[in-house]
Amino acid sequence: MFNHFYLAACIFLLCITAVFLLVKKNPLLKRFSLDLDIGGIIYGGIVAVYSILLAFIVVIVWQQYQNTGDRIQEESTKVFNLYRASYAFPDSTTGKKIRTTVINYVTSVVNDEFPSMENDTTSAITQKRYNQVWDMVYAIRPQTDNEKVWYASMVTSINQFAEARSIRISDIDPSLPPLMWKILIAGGLIIILFAILFKTNNNKTHYLKIILFSVIIVFNLILVNMLDHPYKGMLKIEPSAFTKILKHYKEEQK
Template identity: 25%
Template structure:
């Protein structure tokens, strides 16, 4: 079970953060007397407004960036699957030998990419077999020599689809190789969260149970946002990941659209 999974997040990480924040509150309340907290409460309130605002801005920007990266990866996969589907569809209109060769390479590539390369991307790796098949596909398309205007039009369309296919594949692998956030960003996020929650310890409510509830809710909100970054930061791993479902259209074309 990986760290970016639902059980780990909702049963370990988030409850652990909340429990740690409550333990910290209890320790501070035991070590500081009531008059000590009263003396620093006014100053702490102004500082907390500054710290809370700065941390909220940083946290919000990184959450948006992680979700944007996830959306970009999804669109890239759709673009790749659409491009290879177009190549397969156009290949069905080419002469027999060329059509069979291109379609057989596409079938092999789709199988290799979805069954072998996709699991490897969870750890930032790629499949040499899938790359070799992608190269073979490009060579097969480029080696065709059109002999009529109709074939020239199909060839031009295939060139555009091959270019889109290669660009999308390269972007997909680049995103997969950049797993999660840099360590520095995690350090800033975690340290900022600890400081933000820690500032609540310097406010004293007469009802200690109410202060426990407020601190727990604040730490839970921060932990949920951190978990959101963790889940969406790596688009090809964990329980929230992009699957190669779009390639099913390519399989449909290969199975249902007859060769010319």
């Protein structure tokens, strides 16, 4: 999708160049040229409304992008709480099994699920490891009062972990509806085409301003697209919170 988006951006800029040359060179189209004094006020109003809308969208998707990172951090924290709680149980019966099950899940999240999320899907392997975490908690039979306290803590952690995981997966789908994309793209086109129609004495300067304006709009739309897809592209969120758990586990094994 991202390659298609960048390709569309390049084609868009080429089309703007073609339209500009067509308007400036074709005598028939020159009749539609606008006087800056007459159309400037209307144009300024359109640009102001579009700028506010675009800025609002950027802020919204940026906040959602940050929230996605926070949810991943929360999920990893709750998973690590399960890992630490394992030391309250005997290794011979329960403790080691808890740690192994948790680490298997974390490993699969890093190696299987995050790569899958780049393709807008989840991993069946990770889902299986996730189910095993639940099965592991179901199978625990605390014997002492201390184990019962820690088991209650584990039940709380796994429920919070499940909620965070569910939200993380739901964040795969873009939050910006198609209608909003149509409005943003149509608005950008109207603004640029409107600017092309203005009469100027220096076509080269006018062209450079049009291209610069177009690039700013395209870059902002690309930014919105990247933030709305937090698991792919240049700004994709990495599973660093989970890799820290694996690093901690490896250090314990030394």
